[in-house]
Amino acid sequence: MKDLYIYYQVKEEHAQALEARVRSLQAKLAAGSGVSPQLKRRPESRDGLQTWMEIYPVVGEGFAEQLAAAADEAGLLSLTAGGRHVEIFMDLPPCA
Template sequence: MNDLYIYYQVTEEHAAALELRVRAMQARLAGERGVNGQLKRRPEAADGLQTWMEIYPATPAGFDTALAAAVQDAALPELIAGKRHIEIFTDLHPCA
């Protein structure tokens, strides 16, 4: 299983609307896919932009495809300033 870390920027004027959309999307994904997402942001804004991060721990195979579809269904790109950056991490397994 992989952990997904997704970061992007949002203008302060779109922050409230985007938060509603992201939280609704995450609730739907939790119900449909069993992955409880987290939403975080940097405490400071720079030049009117906030940096946000979505975290999806221990995602099953195919979750990235479901997430991409959910992002489009929720119309997140219209409120995001720039691109969503996706980082994938996996656990390190200790040597036997």
């Protein structure tokens, strides 16, 4: 299984609108896939920008594509300052 980390920046004036869209998107994805998403942000802003991160732990195959389609449908890029950057991590196997 894999974990997805998506980070991006948002202008402070778009933060409230973006949060509503992301939380709605995450609720739909959680209901449909059973994933437990998280939404985080850095505590400080820089030059009027906040850095946000969406975390999707323990996702199955095809989830990244499902998430990308849902983000497009929700119009998230219209409220971000630049693109959404996706990182995928997986657990290391335990030592024998």
